[in-house]
Amino acid sequence: MRLANTSLQALGGLLLCGILLAGCQGLREQENLYTALGGEEGIRVITENFIRQIANDERVIDHFEYSNVQRFREKMHEHLCLVAEGPCAYSGDSMIDTHTGMGITEGDFNAIVEDMMAALDEAGIPISTQNRLLARLAEFRGEILYR
Amino acid sequence: MKIILKSIRRARVPAQAIALTQTLVLACLCVPSAMAADGRIKGTGGVSSSSGAGGGGLLPWATLTGHATREEWAGSAFLTRIDIDDFTLDVAGVGINLHDRVELSYARRKFTIKASGGQIRQDSIGFKYRLGGDLLYGSLPQIVIGAERSLLRDAATARAVGARETHGTDLYVGAARAWIDGLFNRTSFVNVNARYSTANQFGLLGYGGDDMDARTHLEAAAGLFVTRSWVVGAEYRHKSDNLLALKEDSATDLFVAWFPSKQLSVTAAWVALGRIAGSAEQNGVYLSVQGAL
Numbered sequence: 535m536r537l538a539n540t541s542l543q544a545l546g547g548l549l550l551c552g553i554l555l556a557g558c559q560g561l562r563e564q565e566n567l568y569t570a571l572g573g574e575e576g577i578r579v580i581t582e583n584f585i586r587q588i589a590n591d592e593r594v595i596d597h598f599e600y601s602n603v604q605r606f607r608e609k610m611h612e613h614l615c616l617v618a619e620g621p622c623a624y625s626g627d628s629m630i631d632t633h634t635g636m637g638i639t640e641g642d643f644n645a646i647v648e649d650m651m652a653a654l655d656e657a658g659i660p661i662s663t664q665n666r667l668l669a670r671l672a673e674f675r676g677e678i679l680y681r
Numbered sequence: 682m683k684i685i686l687k688s689i690r691r692a693r694v695p696a697q698a699i700a701l702t703q704t705l706v707l708a709c710l711c712v713p714s715a716m717a718a719d720g721r722i723k724g725t726g727g728v729s730s731s732s733g734a735g736g737g738g739l740l741p742w743a744t745l746t747g748h749a750t751r752e753e754w755a756g757s758a759f760l761t762r763i764d765i766d767d768f769t770l771d772v773a774g775v776g777i778n779l780h781d782r783v784e785l786s787y788a789r790r791k792f793t794i795k796a797s798g799g800q801i802r803q804d805s806i807g808f809k810y811r812l813g814g815d816l817l818y819g820s821l822p823q824i825v826i827g828a829e830r831s832l833l834r835d836a837a838t839a840r841a842v843g844a845r846e847t848h849g850t851d852l853y854v855g856a857a858r859a860w861i862d863g864l865f866n867r868t869s870f871v872n873v874n875a876r877y878s879t880a881n882q883f884g885l886l887g888y889g890g891d892d893m894d895a896r897t898h899l900e901a902a903a904g905l906f907v908t909r910s911w912v913v914g915a916e917y918r919h920k921s922d923n924l925l926a927l928k929e930d931s932a933t934d935l936f937v938a939w940f941p942s943k944q945l946s947v948t949a950a951w952v953a954l955g956r957i958a959g960s961a962e963q964n965g966v967y968l969s970v971q972g973a974l
Contacts, residue, residue: 640750640781641720648722651909661908662866669862675818 568620583653593645629677720750729759733774733788734807740900742872743825743855746776747973757973765965784809802834822858831884844887851878874900890923912938930955
């Protein structure tokens with residue numbers, strides 16, 4: 535019994551250390567994210583799925599009432615491509631300018647994150663690759679919320 | 682909420698468990714989803730710990746129950762059973778999250794000695810305040826301060842074993858951080874608490890004793906979202922050995938939690954609670970179900 539407790543503690547300790555080390559994951563060599571997402575075609579599919587998810591999402595659709603879908607599609611494609619270190623330049627407005635006046639709340643932001651997760655699922659992107667992209671997109675949160 | 686609390690006050694555990702389950706199921710089925718506070722990402726509210734506070738199983742975490750954002754409030758109710766070698770612990774409780782800032786919780790615990798059928802009942806209330814930071818976003822981990830006050834309804838055992846008090850208050854500060862792209866590219870998290878406590882066996886054997894040990898304790902938890910709905914992890918809770926007559930050890934667990942939706946979670950764990958009330962090392966299973974709105 536003592537052994538069981540000790541081994542359990544050791545296991546827990548290992549897991550804890552492992553997760554703390556996860557902070558250093560940036561150092562690890564991984565396939566280029568753009569390639570992992572399926573390149574140009576992959577990003578196109580993800581962008582289409584994402585637009586469809588948003589269009590069907592009652593929680594956030596009102597924010598896009600006056601959006602030009604074609605422009606959104608182009609800029610989102612460029613943005614995803616750039617964030618994934620693909621061969622693109624972003625020609626849109628800054629995140630702050632784009633979202634000023636929209637009053638995006640925490641809940642709106644998370645709803646959009648969930649729409650992106652669904653879009654990635656639909657495109658058959660594995661969860662590990664999804665997380666690499668989502669972590670990078672999440673860094674823009676401060677430039678998007680409550681503006 | 683009133684109905685739940687009333688039913689808990691009136692009934693003993695089996696009836697209370699049924700009432701709570703019924704309320705929970707009814708609430709999940711009847712309340713339109715538009716009313717549910719689901720503004721945060723699934724799983725970020727954690728589950729309900731055995732004290733009633735959002736956690737965690739054996740310890741509260743620096744997460745607030747449910748999925749409420751600063752614009753929303755959320756409520757949760759849970760049932761937990763711990764079945765170890767010589768004892769069982771049944772817990773039923775509720776929690777409220779006000780604007781992702783304040784969490785209030787209430788739990789009733791019933792500790793049963795398998796051999797004799799003897800019982801110790803205990804009530805706990807909890808308060809948690811989020812000082813700042815965020816579990817998932819930004820640079821600062823989510824940091825909370827909290828208090829857990831427990832009162833024994835059956836105080837004879839605690840008095841008999843030499844506890845100084847039959848009620849007491851624990852204070853803690855906790856920090857939690859999740860990395861979306863963490864270990865194995867899975868969303869991973871760590872929670873660390875520092876607790877001030879004089880409790881003996883979570884307060885079930887009262888507070889304080891004739892052989893006072895450390896009053897500050899370290900607690901830690903870590904886990905990993907294997908998928909968006911399945912989480913695995915471990916917890917460690919340092920406990921003090923305050924009674925001359927009875928030895929007390931630290932507690933650990935390995936858990937699996939399933940979030941089929943933001944409204945429901947099921948947690949199973951293997952727990953090692955060490956020596957309890959004169960018994961040898963106590964190991965066993967932990968099962969908990971939580972409904973949240």
